[in-house]
Amino acid sequence: MSNDLKKLILDDSIYKTRFTKKFELRKPYQPENKNEIRAFIPGIIRDIFVKPGDKVQKGDKLLVLEAMKMKNRIFSPSSGKVKKVFVKSDQKVAKNDLLIELDIEE
Amino acid sequence: MSFASRIMDFFTKKTKVQQVEIAAKEKQEKMGKLSARERIEAILDPGTFHEYDLFVQHQAEDFGMDKKELPRDGVFTGTGKILGFPVCIYAQDFSVAGGSLGLAHARKITKIMDHAMNLGLPLIGINDSGGARIQEGVNSLAGYGEIFYRNTRASGVIPQISVILGPCAGGAVYSPALTDFVFVVDKISKMFITGPEVIKTVLGEEISMEDLGGARVQAEISGNAHFYAESEQECFEQIKKLVTYIPWNNRKKADPFPPKPPKPEKNISNVLPKDNTEPYDVRDIIEAIADDSEFLEVQKYWAANIVIGFIRMNGETVGVVANQPLVMAGVLDVDSSDKAARFIRFCDSFNIPLLTLVDLPGYLPGVDQEHSGVIRHGAKVLYAYSEATVLKMTVILRKAYGGGYIAMCSRHLGADFVFAWPTAEIAVMGPEGAANIIFKKEIESAPNPEDMRKQKVQEYTEKFANPYKAAAAGYIDAVITPEETREYIIHAMQIGSNKHVENPKKKHGIPPF
Numbered sequence: 359m360s361n362d363l364k365k366l367i368l369d370d371s372i373y374k375t376r377f378t379k380k381f382e383l384r385k386p387y388q389p390e391n392k393n394e395i396r397a398f399i400p401g402i403i404r405d406i407f408v409k410p411g412d413k414v415q416k417g418d419k420l421l422v423l424e425a426m427k428m429k430n431r432i433f434s435p436s437s438g439k440v441k442k443v444f445v446k447s448d449q450k451v452a453k454n455d456l457l458i459e460l461d462i463e464e
Numbered sequence: 465m466s467f468a469s470r471i472m473d474f475f476t477k478k479t480k481v482q483q484v485e486i487a488a489k490e491k492q493e494k495m496g497k498l499s500a501r502e503r504i505e506a507i508l509d510p511g512t513f514h515e516y517d518l519f520v521q522h523q524a525e526d527f528g529m530d531k532k533e534l535p536r537d538g539v540f541t542g543t544g545k546i547l548g549f550p551v552c553i554y555a556q557d558f559s560v561a562g563g564s565l566g567l568a569h570a571r572k573i574t575k576i577m578d579h580a581m582n583l584g585l586p587l588i589g590i591n592d593s594g595g596a597r598i599q600e601g602v603n604s605l606a607g608y609g610e611i612f613y614r615n616t617r618a619s620g621v622i623p624q625i626s627v628i629l630g631p632c633a634g635g636a637v638y639s640p641a642l643t644d645f646v647f648v649v650d651k652i653s654k655m656f657i658t659g660p661e662v663i664k665t666v667l668g669e670e671i672s673m674e675d676l677g678g679a680r681v682q683a684e685i686s687g688n689a690h691f692y693a694e695s696e697q698e699c700f701e702q703i704k705k706l707v708t709y710i711p712w713n714n715r716k717k718a719d720p721f722p723p724k725p726p727k728p729e730k731n732i733s734n735v736l737p738k739d740n741t742e743p744y745d746v747r748d749i750i751e752a753i754a755d756d757s758e759f760l761e762v763q764k765y766w767a768a769n770i771v772i773g774f775i776r777m778n779g780e781t782v783g784v785v786a787n788q789p790l791v792m793a794g795v796l797d798v799d800s801s802d803k804a805a806r807f808i809r810f811c812d813s814f815n816i817p818l819l820t821l822v823d824l825p826g827y828l829p830g831v832d833q834e835h836s837g838v839i840r841h842g843a844k845v846l847y848a849y850s851e852a853t854v855l856k857m858t859v860i861l862r863k864a865y866g867g868g869y870i871a872m873c874s875r876h877l878g879a880d881f882v883f884a885w886p887t888a889e890i891a892v893m894g895p896e897g898a899a900n901i902i903f904k905k906e907i908e909s910a911p912n913p914e915d916m917r918k919q920k921v922q923e924y925t926e927k928f929a930n931p932y933k934a935a936a937a938g939y940i941d942a943v944i945t946p947e948e949t950r951e952y953i954i955h956a957m958q959i960g961s962n963k964h965v966e967n968p969k970k971k972h973g974i975p976p977f
Contacts, residue, residue, distance in 0.1 A: 363743065366793050368825045369865075369897025372740045375794035378768060379684060381792060387598065387831035400667045426666060452668055 401425025476645035488559035508544035552580035555590035562594035584713035592630030615642035620824025648679035720783035735793035767799035783811035786821035805844035
């Protein structure tokens with residue numbers, strides 16, 4: 359924890375205070391982008407069922423991400439078109455890596 | 465066999481087990497650690513350690529275990545005294561099969577735990593173990609399970625202290641996690657469920673053992689540890705100090721000490737800054753009212769926006785919970801709520817009166833807080849205070865806004881004594897925020913909105929940012945000066961020493977864990 363006094367605004371009052379390490383390390387909130395299919399867990403891509411330009415329905419199988427000895431099937435969250443595929447079969451991916459970009463119908 | 469030869473035979477057998485201690489000491493020293501015996505002897509009063517189960521041997525036969533003799537099966541157990549207070553103690557011996565836990569090892573531990581429960585004595589466990597003894601298979605897991613079961617049964621009956629002086633990984637971490645106080649030492653303690661190797665293979669993340677689960681991490685980031693020390697010796701001093709503040713078991717009170725006044729240099733009159741948005745260290749107030757100005761702080765580095773620990777007042781142990789304006793303006797958040805709630809429950813279980821010092825602007829806003837469940841975590845504080853039947857004393861020093869006012873042991877949660885300093889501001893929110901809401905239209909339509917805003921803030925401050933509305937409602941018992949605080953609390957403790965309140969009969973409540 360740093361000993362410097364920072365400013366914390368609560369109910370329009372500005373308090374001079376130190377920040378905890380956790381508060382300083384917190385990640386700003388990012389709203390979810392439904393067009394992006396990201397790895398929810400690090401692992402290895404086993405199968406890819408779609409290619410760019412394919413039309414997909416909500417619930418269609420997109421790919422298989424193997425992690426923790428479990429083959430996780432990743433489904434399309436909405437109907438739309440596959441814009442880009444960023445991974446190949448047997449590729450290792452880290453958590454939050456972008457796997458597929460969709461063009462979702464509103 | 466003659467009498468003399470039987471005695472000789474006994475000494476031969478005993479020496480055989482004990483002679484490995486010399487090698488053990490060397491092995492541990494190379495790793496920068498003390499041996500199990502050195503640790504026990506450093507914690508206990510000289511000459512008071514009585515060892516049990518010296519001759520216990522394992523019954524395992526698989527994987528060549530039948531040919532392996534493990535002295536003490538890798539763990540010392542026994543009884544002794546700390547500054548005259550009796551305790552049960554065990555210490556894992558890393559030099560014997562890596563301190564690995566087999567069934568006999570576990571049964572030695574559960575036996576001393578049962579002993580502690582039956583005799584109503586604190587239990588101290590020194591952890592230094594590579595983990596499960598894999599050769600013993602499920603029997604090793606059974607051993608852990610039997611320890612966890614007893615940790616849970618003993619919770620709230622006898623104080624349980626865990627000292628992590630080496631690795632404590634995998635399932636083994638759950639025994640300390642179930643106990644009341646966890647002590648860690650820099651560069652020696654390592655705690656984690658899955659180690660850096662597994663994390664690397666499974667998740668591809670690289671991290672050192674120290675950064676993952678070292679002493680500092682457990683003391684500052686995870687909150688698993690309660691006391692952090694730079695050396696084993698410092699750690700032992702902390703344990704000895706703690707033991708003097710707490711009772712032997714839940715049927716007793718902590719032993720009183722000779723009363724001492726606070727140190728004269730600790731002046732309570734000039735701690736509060738003039739401006740209520742300026743920080744100060746609430747520990748200065750705690751030390752200004754405590755006997756000999758001595759404060760044993762618990763979880764000093766984690767969730768530092770709330771301060772918890774033990775003091776004595778007029779010789780009697782008191783558990784203190786205080787908002788810390790110096791850190792995060794003293795807000796309640798996920799971690800500080802967890803920290804306070806657990807401490808409150810410890811004090812309540814062990815008949816330690818609670819003193820709450822209030823100065824907080826409310827709860828911490830933020831998406832991360834809401835998504836981490838600040839609602840259910842914050843609820844733990846309400847639950848713990850409402851459930852506690854020990855003497856509850858509250859002093860409102862400065863801000864007590866909104867939900868924070870209610871949560872910090874208000875009259876409404878069953879506080880026995882609520883005092884407020886003349887500097888107290890008991891209101892739904894701070895004057896700035898309140899004025900901006902209540903007088904929104906007047907401010908916006910004024911020819912000079914900023915002047916109008918200032919005027920309305922001033923108006924609100926004069927009307928509500930004080931203790932007198934709450935005093936008029938009878939929610940506080942007395943407005944007292946900072947200088948009167950110690951005397952009022954000591955009086956409250958004397959008046960309240962026979963408090964007896966029982967919760968409704970039930971199997972147990974369902975706290976928002």
